[in-house]
Amino acid sequence: xxxxxxxxxxxxxxxxxxxxxxxxxxxxxxxxxxxxxxxxxxxxxxxxxxxxxxxxxxxxxxxxxxxxxxxxxxxxxxxxxxxxxxxxxxxxxxxxxxxxxxxxxxxxxxxxxxxxxxxxxxxxxxxxxxxxxxxxxxxxxxxxxxxxxxxxxxxxxxxxxxxxxxxxxxxxxxxxxxxxxxxxxxxxxxxxxxxxxxxxxxxxxxxxxxxxxxxxxxxxxxxxxxxxxxxxxxxxxxxxxxxxxxxxxxxxxxxxxxxxxxxxxxxxxxxxxxxxxxxxxxxxxx
Numbered sequence: 298x299x300x301x302x303x304x305x306x307x308x309x310x311x312x313x314x315x316x317x318x319x320x321x322x323x324x325x326x327x328x329x330x331x332x333x334x335x336x337x338x339x340x341x342x343x344x345x346x347x348x349x350x351x352x353x354x355x356x357x358x359x360x361x362x363x364x365x366x367x368x369x370x371x372x373x374x375x376x377x378x379x380x381x382x383x384x385x386x387x388x389x390x391x392x393x394x395x396x397x398x399x400x401x402x403x404x405x406x407x408x409x410x411x412x413x414x415x416x417x418x419x420x421x422x423x424x425x426x427x428x429x430x431x432x433x434x435x436x437x438x439x440x441x442x443x444x445x446x447x448x449x450x451x452x453x454x455x456x457x458x459x460x461x462x463x464x465x466x467x468x469x470x471x472x473x474x475x476x477x478x479x480x481x482x483x484x485x486x487x488x489x490x491x492x493x494x495x496x497x498x499x500x501x502x503x504x505x506x507x508x509x510x511x512x513x514x515x516x517x518x519x520x521x522x523x524x525x526x527x528x529x530x531x532x533x534x535x536x537x538x539x540x541x542x543x544x545x546x547x548x549x550x551x552x553x554x555x556x557x558x559x560x561x562x563x564x565x566x567x568x569x570x571x572x573x574x575x576x577x578x579x580x581x582x583x
Contacts, residue, residue, distance in 0.1 A: 315343035322350045363393045373400035451487025452570045469564045471557035504551025506533040516550045
């Protein structure tokens with residue numbers, strides 16, 4: 298057989314040399330360097346049919362993992378368990394063991410659901426502990442409030458939740474409504490700082506007509522330290538029979554409305570302080 302290129306016209310002679318070298322344990326690269334054959338196609342033709350020497354066969358680094366994965370699968374391990382044990386990808390595990398039979402379940406469907414629910418409960422409990430710890434750490438970081446800090450907090454709270462004077466409706470009076478007892482406590486603490494005594498307050502519960510009004514008034518009386526008998530008549534929210542209420546149960550106490558009599562001057566101080574807070578925030582350096 299003659300090669301079309303003059304350099305390789307003695308193909309059979311080169312093949313005999315290449316085969317001899319191959320059988321003598323030469324690698325393809327060593328044959329290339331020995332015979333000065335740098336054309337890969339020609340080089341492969343020269344040693345065609347001759348197996349490479351054993352020493353050139355590099356073992357696959359994953360062979361051991363594959364065998365271990367198959368061994369574990371036959372023992373009934375799941376893909377996730379094998380992946381965690383061997384530290385390889387789940388796709389690799391699937392490729393290695395997909396021809397093996399699925400392991401028989403070790404528990405009934407009811408037991409599996411119970412285990413899953415128990416695991417979910419543990420996860421939620423751990424998450425709740427983490428959430429609680431974060432909140433407790435943040436609360437401890439606040440510590441005691443100075444009068445100035447309480448004043449600023451109360452102004453911001455009122456501007457977010459309280460009734461405000463409008464150009465078309467001049468009221469200039471402090472009136473606050475909220476359903477959160479802690480928000481109410483902070484507002485009352487702010488009023489104490491402003492030296493507003495309880496006898497200047499008009500308190501009223503606003504609640505759905507189907508709720509327990511008396512229980513709600515007793516709840517808010519305990520929060521505010523004001524006798525329920527001193528409350529104004531509750532405002533009842535009416536709704537149609539088709540209304541679906543979600544704020545029901547023992548934790549529902551409606552909203553408490555707090556009206557501060559003779560508070561026009563306090564309202565103006567509050568509004569002015571609010572705009573001072575806004576100005577101070579916008580003037581902060583970058």
